[in-house]
Amino acid sequence: MLTRRNFMKLAGAVSAGMFLNLYNSDIVKAIENAGKTGIKLVWIQGQSDTGCTISLLQGEHPDIYDAIMKLNVDIRFHPTIMAAQGEEAMAALDIEPDVLVVEGSIPDPEFATMGERPIRDIVRELAAKTKVAVVAVGACATYGGIPAAEGNVTNSTGVQYLKAKKGGALGAGFLSGAGLPVVNLPGCPAHPDHVLLTLSSVILGVIPELDDKGRPVMFFSSKIHDECARRGFYDVGAFAESFHETDFSHEKCLYQLGCRGPVTLSDCSLRKWNGGINVCMNSGAPCIGCFHESFPDAMSPLFEPIEKVPTLLGINPVTAGKAAVAATAAGIAIHAARRGVAKKTADEGGEEK
């Protein structure tokens, strides 16, 4: 059986990318045990597109329905899946939740209401009563996302951050009843494994180690670029120059077409999506940095390479931008050299590759 201590050890010891696949059944068991104590969970949607919920409903490690059925987590409120509605649904909010999940950003009062009450008030009230943890799910709830991007007419913000700056709807000093800041699970949408593993560990009372932006380190300690299946193409300087050559069969890196993998923290490349089937870069789509705390503004324009996006370089020059660009500059030089060589060979009657 998986005890809390063992669970924590596992979470720390095993690479995040492998964790769920290896310990899927143990997690389910752990959740089942925890469920007996009756965990009250409330899920609120602010300025959201429900994409994170849809993402979560398709989770497989564990299957959300198995989790709900077996763990007996008491989901008191979730607008997309609950049977109740209207006043009966609103009455369900009159509790002290153990876990509060927020999906979507939080605007000024008039721009988002439910049951004729501002979402911002509902979130603040529930957060103040939350015993264990407030979990912000997705790009919008974590750091503001698209509603809080340049042109933000609704004064929208994340739950405890606005882009990289702490504050947000609950304020920089907010702590849950258990003394925790908001746990941030970014991404557009959030990854279902991140959500389920974080929730299940929180339910067990095991709080994952968080980084300086409130993210669990186990999912957000390496760049998407680091484990990218196209990393080898990057290393040898083979860059796609248009979408004519982005299919994997062309064996080119997507850097020049705007890939944000080198500046974005997440284990997407290893974990992949929809049951580990695919991930953006594998199908020729450059990463848009949807896990980045400054998505989308610092990532725009999305289809230009990193060095042409000054705001991006300004954000994290030490760890991300410069290093990546320096490495890439080297990669590009290799690329140019190879092309030169290939050209030369062609001129000499050889076949251009």
Add this chain to the structure above:
Amino acid sequence: MATEINIDPVTRLEGHLGVSVSVEDGIVVDAKCSGTMFRGFETILIGRDPRDAPVLSQRICGVCHQSHRITGVRALENLAGTRVPDGARVMRNLIEAVTTVYSHALWFYALGGPDYSDAVTKNGLTRLDPITGQGYREAVANQRKLHEVMSILGAKVPHQMTYIHGGMTHQPSVEKIMQVKTRMLEVSDWVGSTANLPAVLEDKLAGKPNDYSKGHALNDVVDWAVYALSEGADKWGGGHGKYISYGVYDMADGSLFEPSGVWDGSKVIPMDEKKITEHVKYSWYTDDSGGTPASAPTPKTKHDKAGAYSWSKTPRYGTMAVEGGPLARLVIAGIDPFDLRKNLGGGSGKASTFNRTLARMQETLLLRDKIVEWLDELVPGQKTYTDFEVPEKGIGVGLWEAPRGPVGHWTEIEGKKIKRYQIIAGTTWNATPRDDMGTRGVIEEALIGVPVPDVKNPVNVVRTVRSYDPCLACTVHVMTPAGQKYSIQVT
């Protein structure tokens, strides 16, 4: 005196919705719908690289993300005069069709279907019970396979990433085609062959026990249909009875598999995009925020506007209130498989809560069969991209169909930047407030005449609202006029 029933939030849909209806003598006599969340996408897009718009506007909705992405891409390609290679055309159709089948199945088993389940009505249809029902469980497993298909073709779901200005970011391969085919065949087995439908219906009407070897989903649909008819769902929920479709699925000859058009109540007339206008008299925007999308200004908010009750604008075709969605598409296409709407629902073109739901199921079967056919059109390794350059200036129009209604994007570019962006989403056609002339919105009108024998349990009201599969990536609630309020118990 009328009794007011206020339902806010209406759950089990994308976003939040509240509905307020006035009931007199057990019949709905008035209704109001209002969107109360606003994000300002059209403002946020201004000044950005036009190629970013499909990616960002895709995130309007976590259910019909692919519809917004493709519509945004089509607006750009329309302006640039781009014609995508055949491989991209087929891949795009496949993604759209799989997503629509997925979305319709999600509706049947998770969103709207439970209103007809044993959990809600004690009618014995336990397979449709949310979460615990066997049908629900099977559907989740099969929806996951459809999500995998969407992921193979679209890189990840939600928010597929492979649509790009000029085509697709990847190309078909033998492996991908086989991966998709395998999953589609598994899902198909569970659904059952379309050809089995009349037999399943006949058996059911003859009182025979369900034969699940003919298809699990087919049996569930027939169970639903027979029960819904016994509830009289073919008699109410009609509304304005006029339809619009922008058309969807590009065929090789330039036609659309489900064509564009407007049903004016008696016949199909051609759809002219220039006749689309948006009214704002009852919306929280300044009075000059409406107009035709190709020229209307970016909306300016005005939350203290007298008489206004919604963040949603009200699109009209000319002056006509028209509904969008699967029923609209099939009526305009002249398709009624097995004459089901005609024989069971009182007319192929008749609007009702029953026919709207039945058409969604008919379209699901139609597209499921097409997906298998279209897969065979893919040629491994074929070209899927053509050169694209952002035009210097001009207005591009993208028109397409989301599972739940027509989606339009209008992008105005100047100096290779977005100057103005207008979006009319699928549900916007249906879940609107009154228009400038005071005519009710589509859902508002459909609620008139819906029977509510027990004001404490207005299940027919929520069945009618959900028959539109409203997808409000916005909090929508409905105003409550003075009068007695009841909360509802639908569990």
